[in-house]
Amino acid sequence: MGVFKLGKMTFGSLFKKPETVLYPVQTKEQPAGLKGHIELDAKACILCGMCDRSCATGCITVDKQARTWSIDRFQCVQCGYCITVCPKKCLSMDPNYAPASTVHASDVVEVPEQDKPVKAEKVQATEKPAEKPKAAEREPEPAKAAETAVEKTRDDVLEAKIALLDEEKAAKVRAALAAR
Ligand code: SF4
Ligand code: SF4
Structure with missing residues (x-):
């Protein structure tokens, strides 16, 4: 390195900020x-x-x-x-x-305590459960209603057939049906 180059570096470093810090x-x-x-x-x-x-x-x-x-x-x-x-x-x-x-x-x-999961509180039932309707008030269940409808249809058909018979035969059939 030439004397000129070294002198330039030395002179230049006088005006530069230092590379080190005050650690x-x-x-x-x-x-x-x-x-x-x-x-x-x-x-x-x-x-x-x-x-x-x-x-x-x-x-x-x-x-x-x-x-x-x-x-x-x-x-x-x-x-x-x-x-x-x-x-x-x-x-x-x-x-x-x-x-x-x-x-x-x-x-x-x-190390602080971790947040504990909040237990689910039991909810007290305050309202009484709705009372069941009495048997007479209850609406007919779908299956029973269907059965009743079928029976009604059968009776109607039977009655129509009896109406075609003469009075004597019709009376006998009615008596037999009543005896069942
Ligand atoms: S395991 Fe973690 S604490 Fe242990 S020497 Fe390596 S960096 Fe350090
Ligand atoms: S959780 Fe376990 S492994 Fe992680 S810093 Fe805490 S003690 Fe160490």
Whole structure:
């Protein structure tokens, strides 16, 4: 590199904004997909412990009794495997790095109680069931009504046939019918 070119670069950098930022006071916007740190959506977590059992470095601890989910960020290698095993999809990879720390401690997240399903209340019957109509008030059932109609038709036919007989025979037939 020539002296002229080097001098131009050095001189130019005096007037350019610095490429670095004053981390952690300032942070750069991270590109999407960068493996920054694991985040938990505590409202969706069911404390099943799948992430705890699957983590390769053992940095997640799920305490069902205390209802806490904790992560040791010093041990997490941002592999993202816990995200894939979570049945509730409540773990995600935040592209920003976790804040710098000099103390080795775990981040503990309290998991709130899930909303319990509201039990269906029994509705008390306040109105008496409608009383059944008495037998005499009831309308004839369709089958019975049909039977009655058939009987009526038969009687009419019989009566018409009897009317064609002479008086003596008609009297005999009527007597026989009455004796049945
Ligand atoms: S990203 Fe990997 S190392 Fe980090 S908590 Fe999840 S499974 Fe464990
Ligand atoms: S974060 Fe997901 S896998 Fe881990 S305990 Fe909660 S629901 Fe289960």
